[in-house]
Structure formats: structure tokens, C-alpha cells
Amino acid sequence: MQEFVPGQRWLSETQAELGLGIVMSTDGRCVQIAFPATGETRLYAMRDAPLVRVELAPGERVRDHRGRRLLVTGAQDDGGLLTYACEDLDGRRVTLPEAELDDRMRFNRPQQRLLSGRIDRDHWFSLRYRTWMQGMREASSPALGLVGARVALIPHQLHIAAEVAGREAPRVLLADEVGLGKTIEAGLILHRMLLTGQARRVLIVTPEPLLHQWLVEMRRRFNLRFALYDRERFDAISDGNPFQDEQQVLCSLDLIAATPDAARAALEAQWDLMVVDEAHHLAWSETESSLEYDLIEALAQETPGVLLLTATPEQLGRAGHFGRLRILDPDRFHDYQAFLEEEAHYAPIADLAARLLDGESLSDADQALLESLLGDIQGQGREEIIAHLLDRHGTGRVLFRNTRASIPGFPERQLIPHPLTEPQAYQALSAESSQRLTPERCLGGDWADVDPRVDWLIQLLKELRPAKVLLICAHAKTVLELREALLCRAGIYAAVFHEGMEIVERDRAAAYFAAVEDGSQLLLCSEIGSEGRNFQFAHHLVLFDLPLDPDLLEQRIGRLDRIGQTQTIRIHVPYFSGAASETLFRWYAEGLDAFEHSCPAASAVLAELGPVLLSALDGGAEIESLIADTGALTERLNRELAAGRDRLLEIHSHRAKADLALVDSIEEIDAGREVADYLTRFWDAFGVEHEPGPGGSIVARPGNQMLQEHFPRLPEDGLTATFERASALAHEDRDLLTWEHPMVREAMELLTASDLGTSGLILIKDGRFKRATLLLELLYVAECPAPPELQVGRFLPPTLVRLLLDGEGKDYAEEIPHEVIRGDCLTRNFKLARQVIKSQIPRLTEMLARGDGLARDRVEQLQRDATERMQAVLAEELERLVALAKVNPNVRRDEIERLTDRRTRLEAYLAKTHLRIDAARVMVTT
Numbered sequence: 013m014q015e016f017v018p019g020q021r022w023l024s025e026t027q028a029e030l031g032l033g034i035v036m037s038t039d040g041r042c043v044q045i046a047f048p049a050t051g052e053t054r055l056y057a058m059r060d061a062p063l064v065r066v067e068l069a070p071g072e073r074v075r076d077h078r079g080r081r082l083l084v085t086g087a088q089d090d091g092g093l094l095t096y097a098c099e100d101l102d103g104r105r106v107t108l109p110e111a112e113l114d115d116r117m118r119f120n121r122p123q124q125r126l127l128s129g130r131i132d133r134d135h136w137f138s139l140r141y142r143t144w145m146q147g148m149r150e151a152s153s154p155a156l157g158l159v160g161a162r163v164a165l166i167p168h169q170l171h172i173a174a175e176v177a178g179r180e181a182p183r184v185l186l187a188d189e190v191g192l193g194k195t196i197e198a199g200l201i202l203h204r205m206l207l208t209g210q211a212r213r214v215l216i217v218t219p220e221p222l223l224h225q226w227l228v229e230m231r232r233r234f235n236l237r238f239a240l241y242d243r244e245r246f247d248a249i250s251d252g253n254p255f256q257d258e259q260q261v262l263c264s265l266d267l268i269a270a271t272p273d274a275a276r277a278a279l280e281a282q283w284d285l286m287v288v289d290e291a292h293h294l295a296w297s298e299t300e301s302s303l304e305y306d307l308i309e310a311l312a313q314e315t316p317g318v319l320l321l322t323a324t325p326e327q328l329g330r331a332g333h334f335g336r337l338r339i340l341d342p343d344r345f346h347d348y349q350a351f352l353e354e355e356a357h358y359a360p361i362a363d364l365a366a367r368l369l370d371g372e373s374l375s376d377a378d379q380a381l382l383e384s385l386l387g388d389i390q391g392q393g394r395e396e397i398i399a400h401l402l403d404r405h406g407t408g409r410v411l412f413r414n415t416r417a418s419i420p421g422f423p424e425r426q427l428i429p430h431p432l433t434e435p436q437a438y439q440a441l442s443a444e445s446s447q448r449l450t451p452e453r454c455l456g457g458d459w460a461d462v463d464p465r466v467d468w469l470i471q472l473l474k475e476l477r478p479a480k481v482l483l484i485c486a487h488a489k490t491v492l493e494l495r496e497a498l499l500c501r502a503g504i505y506a507a508v509f510h511e512g513m514e515i516v517e518r519d520r521a522a523a524y525f526a527a528v529e530d531g532s533q534l535l536l537c538s539e540i541g542s543e544g545r546n547f548q549f550a551h552h553l554v555l556f557d558l559p560l561d562p563d564l565l566e567q568r569i570g571r572l573d574r575i576g577q578t579q580t581i582r583i584h585v586p587y588f589s590g591a592a593s594e595t596l597f598r599w600y601a602e603g604l605d606a607f608e609h610s611c612p613a614a615s616a617v618l619a620e621l622g623p624v625l626l627s628a629l630d631g632g633a634e635i636e637s638l639i640a641d642t643g644a645l646t647e648r649l650n651r652e653l654a655a656g657r658d659r660l661l662e663i664h665s666h667r668a669k670a671d672l673a674l675v676d677s678i679e680e681i682d683a684g685r686e687v688a689d690y691l692t693r694f695w696d697a698f699g700v701e702h703e704p705g706p707g708g709s710i711v712a713r714p715g716n717q718m719l720q721e722h723f724p725r726l727p728e729d730g731l732t733a734t735f736e737r738a739s740a741l742a743h744e745d746r747d748l749l750t751w752e753h754p755m756v757r758e759a760m761e762l763l764t765a766s767d768l769g770t771s772g773l774i775l776i777k778d779g780r781f782k783r784a785t786l787l788l789e790l791l792y793v794a795e796c797p798a799p800p801e802l803q804v805g806r807f808l809p810p811t812l813v814r815l816l817l818d819g820e821g822k823d824y825a826e827e828i829p830h831e832v833i834r835g836d837c838l839t840r841n842f843k844l845a846r847q848v849i850k851s852q853i854p855r856l857t858e859m860l861a862r863g864d865g866l867a868r869d870r871v872e873q874l875q876r877d878a879t880e881r882m883q884a885v886l887a888e889e890l891e892r893l894v895a896l897a898k899v900n901p902n903v904r905r906d907e908i909e910r911l912t913d914r915r916t917r918l919e920a921y922l923a924k925t926h927l928r929i930d931a932a933r934v935m936v937t938t
């Protein structure tokens with residue numbers, strides 16, 4: 013007989029609906045139990061009370077009386093009363109005396125439910141099995157986190173996402189050329205890290221004009237709901253750190269740079285991952301750095317994962333680029349001069365890496381070079397050698413850059429120059445070269461009366477109507493005055509987009525431009541429209557003036573030249589013959605060839621020839637020789653880059669064969685349509701109504717008799733969705749239902765956290781067994797609860813151990829897979845079911861005990877394998893740090909120590925892997 017102690021929690025075996033009982037008193041023969049959930053008190057004879065002691069095991073999920081969801085990690089017994097060690101959802105440690113358990117919780121163990129004859133409808137048992145199996149498949153799938161996004165499967169993006177998100181705490185610069193999908197790559201990385209629990213608190217920092225676009229992209233492509241923080245929202249939260257109110261925050265760089273309170277709060281908010289878009293604005297040189305740079309650097313020091321995004325990493329010069337790398341990996345990038353020198357020697361390394369990749373055999377000289385670079389390479393495979401080369405030589409693991417040249421399928425760009433006569437008023441100006449390029453700004457409000465670009469634009473719009481035209485110029489004032497002129501002179505109403513507008517107004521203008529019907533034909537943008545925005549639905553770009561920076565020119569063209577552009581892009585450039593604008597136009601067109609192709613060497617050429625260019629714009633230097641010199645230098649630098657740095661980058665940024673394998677594996681998951689079968693069965697079992705919708709979609713809505721009032725993520729008025737990626741891409745109003753969709757995930761969680769399907773009884777026919785043979789199918793789950801930062805799931809995710817035992821204890825699980833078992837569920841005849849079970853209790857108890865033993869043996873093996881895997885992975889990481897430390901004295905000792913400590917902790921947690929029975933189903937042959 014078990015001892016009852018006041019304060020202990022017990023459960024009625026026969027009346028689970030009473031909730032959790034608490035011992036009030038005992039008198040030697042009777043025990044008085046209160047059930048606070050129902051307000052009842054019962055008296056039981058102690059000898060045969062139908063009560064079970066509630067003793068939670070590590071790995072169980074519970075709620076406390078405040079409703080917090082907690083994970084049990086251990087327990088301590090003090091005079092018969094238990095105090096549980098738990099973790100909350102954020103991984104914080106919490107102590108939970110048993111008296112504080114939620115009174116309404118139900119703790120029925122499968123074996124208790126089964127032996128007391130409480131059985132569920134059979135489909136829940138199968139759904140339970142499928143849920144655990146799916147969890148295991150995902151944990152080891154290279155496609156994890158990449159399946160659920162509403163995106164086309166583009167190999168280079170998937171490569172980067174899988175490579176980066178697979179790292180412990182990724183710190184990388186995503187620097188694909190404009191419009192190749194850095195936002196999508198960052199979203200995929202985020203999605204995967206959130207899904208695996210690798211990250212929970214995420215901060216995205218963008219320039220203000222891109223806030224809303226990010227918000228929408230994260231929501232509609234990844235089902236991620238970020239909280240947008242502006243000044244008003246930040247100030248409105250006066251209680252504690254405003255950034256700690258939300259897990260996923262989106263805010264502008266301006267907010268944290270201009271508000272010391274916000275900067276301080278951001279620094280203290282303990283993010284797991286930070287994403288910074290348009291990171292080229294973070295200025296750094298060997299002697300000074302901008303406030304924004306310092307802020308992001310400080311945040312990066314506090315944040316384990318950091319993604320910096322820029323299409324033009326060298327827009328503010330080589331030093332700026334180095335500065336950004338330094339934020340990511342201060343150990344690797346600690347000396348700018350050494351970095352420049354190293355870069356000059358990339359060509360032979362790139363050549364070697366390329367030949368390794370092509371499977372060519374290596375000469376003795378190659379071997380010698382490899383050994384001089386990497387030390388002893390005995391026993392290492394090619395992939396491993398390449399990875400080490402890229403990591404330790406070149407910008408390696410930290411920088412990814414894909415170029416149009418290496419990605420097929422981009423449309424052409426066509427340059428359409430429009431020479432115009434420079435008006436007298438502009439000729440008379442004695443402005444500096446930079447001002448000569450925007451002469452209207454020197455003339456005052458009525459410049460549009462004399463500037464021939466206005467009439468030319470009116471004419472162009474007429475000719476192109478109804479085609480959409482995006483116009484970019486340097487200044488907001490030009491935008492506004494041009495709008496007035498177009499309206500007055502030709503009745504053309506243009507949408508505008510400039511820094512003087514509120515964010516909402518800007519987004520409204522962009523939407524007005526995007527609208528197919530009743531939208532505006534023309535959007536006039538100041539320079540803020542030249543970054544990040546998606547305007548690929550337009551095919552005509554007017555560059556009303558030209559910037560002095562080739563990277564900025566590339567950013568402007570990138571608004572149209574991006575993934576999703578379907579036609580040749582027409583770039584219209586008006587300039588004044590004989591004036592500075594013609595010189596600059598020719599420099600770009602003939603010197604750099606930067607309009608029709610992106611030019612990797614452009615910023616280096618500007619750095620070298622910038623002074624001559626400025627002088628030519630002023631009418632000083634000789635234009636023809638400037639253009640000839642520019643052409644020659646561009647040609648040489650592009651060639652060198654292609655052979656050295658960029659080649660290394662390219663090898664590292666996508667791997668054609670492996671990337672296609674990843675695409676294949678996602679396509680296979682898409683095509684398998686298993687999730688469709690799973691979810692529709694789930695809906696049926698739960699009582700959700702569903703029917704085919706328009707164009708192959710499916711419409712689901714709450715039914716009248718659902719198991720619970722709400723089904724996860726199912727709106728009251730229903731949901732239109734699809735299981736087809738192509739359909740979701742074409743129809744934004746349809747959710748893409750995959751294993752990673754929040755509805756599916758939450759339904760899976762709901763099931764595994766409930767009792768549904770934990771016990772069952774079916775009648776089967778199977779010629780292998782005599783009639784009336786008793787079989788027991790047992791589902792055990794091995795789990796290793798550990799603090800989230802250890803990412804134990806990488807090595808041992810919750811793992812299902814299935815057994816199928818006969819009365820002699822023989823296991824048929826391999827011979828008879830779960831999927832082939834068909835039977836009649838006995839829930840329709842509870843009385844019979846109870847009789848069957850009652851008559852077999854001793855046998856079933858024995859079989860359960862045998863199952864426990866067998867499952868425990870399996871878990872020991874699982875544990876050993878996981879520990880070995882973990883040791884191999886961490887040994888590799890340790891080796892990298894030690895190798896880096898040899899070439900870089902600045903690698904911190906504590907980093908190596910932290911990694912070693914992690915290994916020790918993981919070993920300890922894996923050793924405590926916990927096994928529990930999740931479900932049991934009796935089968936009787938007929």
C-alpha cells in the first residue's frame with residue numbers, strides 16, 4: 013500500500029474528469045482527497061483506493077496553476093512531497109512544488125488508461141504513430157525548415173539556407189547580387205532556426221523604407237508574424253524592456269540609432285539571431301566607424317547568430333566590407349592589411365579548389381601547396397579539404413555571393429540612351445561636378461519649364477502606355493516638382509515615393525503603382541526607392557539622373573532586374589549632349605558596361621579612377637582616354653576577380669549538383685502528398701469540415717461537432733488552402749499546407765500533448781497467428797530534455813521506438829509494420845472491450861513489463877549513437893577553431909573552452925535520455 017501524505021497529488025483512475033486530486037488528510041484507514049478543479053472532496057478507503065500517484069518523469073510537459081507550460085527536467089522528494097525542476101518555454105529554470113500543478117491537468121499514462129479499459133478510436137492511435145514518425149523524419153532531413161515557405165525552389169537559395177542554418181550560431185554576410193533573393197534566404201534560415209528551436213528571439217533591423225516589405229514577406233512567405241516596432245510602439249510600453257514583450261521584432265536602424273533608450277533596450281534584449289538588411293550602410297575604416305556600425309557591432313557581440321545582408325558589399329569601399337566581416341567574425345578578420353594581402357593570393361587557391369571540385373587528380377605541387385595551406389590532410393575527403401580551404405583561406409564560411417552570371421534564367425537588360433540638348437539655363441551654371449549631374453537642384457522651382465527631360469518623359473509615357481514605368485532620381489524635391497509638372501502639363505498623375513512620406517503612405521504609393529487595374533503607370537522615386545524594393549512587375553526603368561557610385565546604379569537597376577522579372581528590362585537614360593551627364597553616361601556604358609551587365613570590378617575601378625572621373629565631369633580630364641583606361645582596367649580586374657576571389661566565393665555559394673539534390677528532396681516531399689492525407693484524416697477525426705475549393709484548392713471550416721471548440725489556426729470563417737506549391741505561388745490567398753505550416757505543427761503538438769490515441773483495442777485478421785491471439789503494439793518515445801542552447805535535438809530528437817509483442821514476448825515490429833495493420837476498432841462496443849482487457853490484465857501487465865525492458869535496450873543504443881555523432885561534430889568544430897587560432901592569435905581562448913564545455917554538458921544530458929511509453933494498442937486476432 014502506498015503512503016499518502018497531505019499535499020501529494022493523486023489521480024482518480026476511474027474518474028479522470030475530476031482532475032488532479034490533492035491529499036487533504038488521512039486517518040490510518042481512509043484518505044480524504046480534494047479535487048479543486050470540480051470543487052469536490054472524496055473519501056477513499058486506503059487499501060484499495062482507485063487512485064494513482066502523480067509522479068512526473070523528466071521529459072513530461074505540464075502546466076502550473078498559472079497556466080505556464082513547463083517541461084519537467086527532474087524531481088526531488090522531500091518527506092513524500094515532490095518538487096519538480098522544470099523549464100519554461102524560454103528555457104528558464106523554474107521550480108514547481110507539486111501542489112502548484114494545474115488542477116485541471118490529466119495525467120493518465122497509456123498503460124493505466126489501457127488497463128482500466130479506457131480506449132480511443134483507432135485512427136487517433138495511427139495519427140499518433142504518424143506524428144512521431146514525421147518528427148523523426150524531419151529531424152534528419154536536409155530539407156528541414158525549407159519545405160514550408162511559399163517560395164519557388166531556387167537551388168542557390170536553398171543551398172545557402174541549408175548550409176547556414178545547419179550551423180550552431182551562424183554569422184554570415186549574405187551578399188548575392190541585387191534581387192537574387194537575400195531576403196528569401198534570410199527568411200528560410202530564420203524559418204528553419206525557429207522550427208528547430210535553435211532561435212527563438214529574433215531581431216530584424218532594416219532601413220525604414222523596407223520595414224513594411226519585410227513584415228509582409230515574412231508573413232506571406234514564411235507564416236512568421238514579426239512585431240513591427242516604431243518609436244510610438246517602443247514608447248508605449250513603459251513596463252520593463254519593450255523589446256522583451258515580443259519574441260520576433262522588426263525595427264528600423266534609425267529607431268535604435270536615434271534613440272539611446274531603444275539602443276540600450278535592444279542591447280539588453282537577449283536575441284538569439286539578428287538580421288541586418290542593407291548592411292553596406294554600416295561605415296567602417298581603420299580610423300573611424302559610424303554610430304550605426306558601433307551599434308550593430310555591439311549587438312552582434314551580444315547575439316549568437318548574425319546575418320548581414322547587402323548586394324553591394326563594397327559600396328563604401330574595401331575597408332567598409334572588411335568592417336562588416338569583422339562584425340561577424342572578429343577572430344578571423346582582425347587585420348585589414350593582412351586581409352588585403354591575403355586576397356591578392358586567392359587565385360591559386362581558387363584554382364586548386366575548383367580542380368578538387370571537378371574531381372581532377374592533383375599533382376605533387378598541388379599536394380605540397382595543400383599541405384602548406386592546411387597541414388596534414390591525410391585521410392580527409394575532397395569535400396572536407398575544399399571546406400577547409402574555403403574556411404581558412406578566402407572569406408570562406410562567412411560570406412556568400414551568387415552572381416547573375418552563375419545563375420541561369422535572368423532576362424536581358426537593354427540600354428536605351430536618350431541624348432537631349434542641354435538648356436541654356438543649365439549651361440550657365442557654374443556648379444561642382446556632383447551638382448552638374450542634377451542641375452535642376454541648382455536652378456530652383458521652375459526648372460521643369462526649361463528642362464527637356466520633362467517633355468521627353470511625357471512623350472515616352474504616351475508611347476509606352478499602359479506599360480508601367482519606374483523612374484528613379486537622386487532627390488525627393490525633384491520627385492515632387494516632376495509630379496507637379498507632369499500633372500499640369502499633361503494631366504499625368506504619378507505615384508511618388510520619397511523620404512518625406514510616412515511609411516504607410518509610401519507603401520500605399522508602391523501598392524498603387526503595383527495595382528494591375530486602376531493603378532498608376534508611373535512611380536517617381538527618390539534614391540530611397542532604389543534599395544530593396546520589389547518592382548519586378550515593371551519592365552521599364554527611367555534613370556532621370558545617374559548616381560556617381562556604380563553600386564548605387566546597380567541597386568537602382570536591381571529594382572526591376574530581380575527574380576520574378578519575366579521580360580527584357582528596358583533602361584531609359586536621358587542625358588544632355590556635351591554635358592557632365594553625357595560623360596557619366598558614357599563612363600558607365602562604354603567604360604564599365606554597367607547598364608546591361610553587372611560589373612563586379614566597378615567599385616574597385618571607381619576607387620582607382622574616381623578622381624579622373626570627377627575631373628572629366630568638370631571638363632578637366634580628357635574623356636576619351638578616361639573611357640579607354642576604364643575599359644582596360646575593368647576588363648583586367650573582372651578577369652582577376654573571376655579567377656580569384658569571386659571564383660572562391662562562387663564555389664562556396666552554390667554547388668550545382670548538391671543543390672539540385674536538395675531541390676529534388678523537397679520536390680519529392682511535395683509530390684508525396686503525405687501531409688494532405690495526414691491532415692485530412694486529422695480534420696475528419698477532429699470534426700473539421702472540408703471540401704474541394706476553386707481551382708484545386710481546399711476549403712476547411714470549423715464543424716458543428718468538433719472535439720474541441722477550436723482547431724489550431726483555423727479561422728471561424730474557414731481557410732482556403734492548397735497542398736500544391738505552384739498553386740500557392742500563383743494564388744496569394746491560399747495557404748500552402750505543408751508539414752511545416754503552423755496549422756499542421758500545432759495540430760501535431762495538440763495530439764502528442766493529449767491523451768488521444770494513447771490506448772486502443774482492435775480486432776485483426778492475420779494468418780500468421782492463431783485465432784484469439786493477443787498482441788500488444790507499444791509506442792515508446794525516447795527524449796533528451798536539455799537547455800535549448802545545447803540543441804540536443806540535432807543529435808537525439810524525440811525518437812519513436814515501436815514494439816509489437818505477442819504473449820511470449822516475441823517482437824514482430826519489423827515483420828509487421830504499423831502501416832499494414834488493419835482492424836476493427838472496439839470503441840463501438842465499450843462493454844466488450846472492457847471485458848477483453850479485464851480478462852487479460854495479468855498477461856498485458858507482463859507484456860508491458862517486457863516491452864519496457866526491450867525499449868530500454870534500444871534507447872541505450874540510440875544514446876550511444878547520438879553521443880558518438882555529437883562528439884564527431886563538435887570535434888570538427890573544435891579542430892577548426894584550433895586551426896584558426898594558429899593563423900590568428902586573436903581567437904579567444906574562451907571560445908575553445910566554451911565548445912569543450914558544451915561537449916561535456918551534451919554528453920551528460922545525452923546520458924540522461926529518458927524513455928516513456930506514449931501509446932499502447934491491444935490487438936486480438938479473429
Ligand SMILES: Nc1ncnc2c1ncn2[C@@H]1O[C@H](COP(=O)(O)OP(=O)(O)OP(=O)(O)O)[C@@H](O)[C@H]1O
Pocket residue numbers: 162163164165166169188189190191192193194195196197322323543544545546570571574575576
Ligand atoms: N524562391 C523564390 N520564390 C519566389 N519568389 C522569390 C524567390 N526568391 C526571390 N523571390 C522574389 O524575388 C524578389 C527579389 O528577392 P529578394 O527581395 O529576396 O532579393 P534581394 O537579394 O534581397 O534584393 P535586394 O538586393 O534588392 O535587397 C522578391 O520579390 C522576392 O519575393
